[in-house]
Amino acid sequence: MGIDAHVVNNNPETVSTDYDTSDGLFFEPITAEEVADVVEATDADGVMVQFGGQTSVNIGHPLQSEINRRGLDCQIMGTSVDAIDLAEDRDRFNRLMDSLDITQPCGGSATSQEEALGLANELGYPVLVRPSYVLGGRAMDVVESDAELIEYLKEAVRVSPEKPILIDEFLADAIELDVDAVSDGTDTLIGGIMEHVESAGVHSGDSACMIPPRSLDPKTAKRVREVTEKIAEGLNTVGLMNVQLAVKQGDVYVLEANPRSSRTVPYVSKATDVPIAKIAAKVIAGSSIEELGVTESIPESVSVKEVVLPFDRLPGSDPRLGPEMKSTGEVMGTAETFAKAYDKAQDSIGKPIPAEGTAWIDFSDEEFPTAESHDSTLLYEGYEQYFDMVEYNSQESLHNSLRQGQIDFVVSRDRDTLEVCVEEEITYFSTTASAFAALEALDAKEGPIDVAPISSRQKTNINWGA
Template structure:
């Protein structure tokens, strides 16, 4: 929509093809003409044929229509249709693993160790060479479909058994096998490139660790734990990738920092799902700017016109508020074929149905608002149940201690309670769901959640019997509308936000923030310290 508005303002006639009549971009006045057609090569070429009689076709924009539109670029070019912005050959450099590896190698950048496979035997060989755990993902799928983190050979064989017959892995659609970076920070970058100058729209830090689909992750803008050196390394790497691919317009790059090393996860020469978030949080019309770059404008000219604000070293201004994007995951509505609530564990396959944004002067307040908007916020008192996998027992101690100091009572399964007690945190021991048979009527944790005797649930995934227990706990929490945390990073952010919630919020609209930012940039005023916004 923003591209259509910007190009129309620049004197072009704009024609939109949209396969989804439910979106707002189907408003009659968004473009000069609007077609409801499937986004297949045949249908798009028919529209182009019909429109060619009414004027000269300057070109087709594919990089603002997601992965489906991007996939049409090569076929359109073969049919003689000009592609505006990043060329199909440049798109291939980012999409094809071998070609992209060459770009990273030339730029001196690292990617997680990886391989490809077309069958289970090849996948096992690749995984053994890389080392478990590995992230497996089919080529050319949307929303992370079929992506999983695999911890051993047995699970990898089972993965192939489960996807058999779906047609998502084969000779023409290889399975991508990547080293999974444990405990790594994931970073998203949205940028503009005109062939000479890079303009960083925003650098976002994910709250959850790498391995969770970016559409399901919370993220913060600007980053709240990354140092200047790390941010500069991200900017330099983004520039090298933009130059290597030959981007003209928008570029999204996903990085991870693990053990102090910067890795490139992937690059997308198109608009990402975070572009609207960055644009709203910072008041920068990235899509409009990208569309003008595609028809000959430069970053320099857009800076001169005022469409893009000047940046000092491409940083968000020091006095800028913090914005947090949170995914909305209505698990209560998702059911298995047997009618059960699907497991709520976050992973590499996207399941969110929307997102919200909170903005304020600091991270705890902004995060608190994002949770309020998405899930109704944290209870300010009551009881907290804790049961975590062995690998999380060290990192759970400080968040639970903070909850105890904030006045919450703590319940835990026997193993977790033992660790908490050793660290001076008293916790009432409760029974697991799997222990029901020997309890003679005593309540299990699932019973307590169903009876509303638990207000917050913390559960990270384990294997074996504990995995089944974990599912029952998480399903009961979802059914009872209890706040549920399955990652320590998300829990820590939520705990930090409790005092902000107790203090209460004032609300400032995004438009007011934009006015304050403009006034601050001109030296006329500062951001109001006590004001905030919830979107």
């Protein structure tokens, strides 16, 4: 397009292999003052803040003020700063969703313990609680009772009028989705619809997910598209947008929408062969989706994104997945089936699922199905086909066996046991959804590894949710 592009990045490692990807590269803190310095030094005409995640969109208003203060002829490009703020402001966003006839989980905010208890009881337990001022789901939790909520308020956060907490209806057993899209202000291109492997309650950044989704019927997929397009139009989005949704009993709920790039953009682009970051940059620079001639693409194979967790480098950290994000990276496995793609993804993160050996299966936590349930029987009998199942009378005996290499595979939510698994590099799974996915992967072990370039895998050029 004949436009010089300069990148501001505060982490040299993220561009260490692509240092020549732009005309200029500035290693600077992402603050309004530092970015304005770069604008001034390069005589930039515009700044795109939506490619740096939450950190960069947070400087939108301060940066605009700093540019105006210095009298620089430069504008923040793409989605307006006010629209970005609207998506962040719970009350304004709720009003927008209501006006668009889009369903959200019931919820609200509280500025005191009394308000929090009243709201939680009005919604009905369990509820999802989190501070309104943090990133990555920090201090987010699912609480089941007044006692747990009071404990949460004492231990995790200090609620106050300046720092309210958010309390939402918890959609148990819902299917969670992520949608990455690009809008030019008129038309919206969906890069991909991702289905989370983990159920509601695990942070979206820590859940494995798949493209294309396998649990959406055509009617629900169509509604997901309608919701995405309505939100893009309602926020006057120009550039990238990520929408997080939940589907329960056929109803589509919006959890949040962010008019910026998300961590899933590289994954979506590789899985679908649609370069949505590049498309968004051109749209922000003034091109329309129609002018670019780009189309949506649905892959015929399955790509699974799995997360890299840092527990081996952080002794004593809690290895269980939950509402608070813990991952520090991700990989992708692609195959003709979900089972094989999931298996390849586990191999890629250094957590291979053994095809045989000895297993300890512990369904005592409430996360897992009860012993008498059909799901419990399916899992236990499924793993019995591959492993010798063992039981222990004491945790000490269990941990000794783990350390002596006598156990190859674990399913549990017991924190102390999982910490030993991390230390001994024993493959484990801590949720019902991942335990079922691992069983599927075992059933596919004997199949071909299905190695092929991503570019050679078949894709269909039709719209998502069409």
